[in-house]
Amino acid sequence: FQQIPGWHGKCTPGEAFNASMCNQKLIGAQWFNAGFGGNAGINKDYPWEFNSARDYGGHGSHTASTAGGNANVPVTGPASMFGRISGIAPHARIAAYKALWEVEPGVGSGTTPDLIAAIDQAVRDGVDVINYSISGSLTNFADPVEISFLFAARAGIFVAQSAGNSGPATST
DSSP states (O other), X not given: OOOOTTOOOOBOOBTTBOGGGOOSSEEEEEEOOGGGTXXXXXXXXXXXXXXXXXXXXXXXXXXXXXXXXXXXXXXXXXXXXXXXXXXXXXXXXXXXXXXXXXXXXXXXXOOHHHHHXXXXXXXXXXXXXXXXXXXXXXXXXXXXXXXXXXXXXXXXXXXXXXXOOOOSSTTO
16 A cells, blocks of 8 residues: 555554555545444444444445446446446545444435534545535535535535435436
8 A cells, every 4th residue: 555645544444344455446444423322332223234434235335336446347246248337437546434324224324423524534634526425405505514515625625416315216
């Protein structure tokens, strides 16, 4: 692992996630769970979850590979008929900031303080882009997460946020 100029992030070890899992692609990994009572709260309420940056439900891995997955990777499993796939920015490096927790099968949830802490940490670490694939408020433009995005933009960071998290039905 070679230091990248301007990068201040770290790879934090935790449950089922070693710092050695970071490399020249995954250059940072941290988790935020204070809003759930820290590691003890996660262990008590969601014992299946990992107190680490490891992605239990697959949502973070999916969005990270969509944004920065390698180029021309063979597709496996039922979609193998599609041949090869590529992420949007194959040469991008990825820092994972886990602030969502699988609270029931297929349902991720996070607390506002944890989401803001993750965004603010990404800004401090020196990211160039925040890919935020989490639905948010449809009506509150003073939502604390949205305000954190304004501060990120002021710091010169491009923020890409999903317009929802529904589907796969028509018009979602």
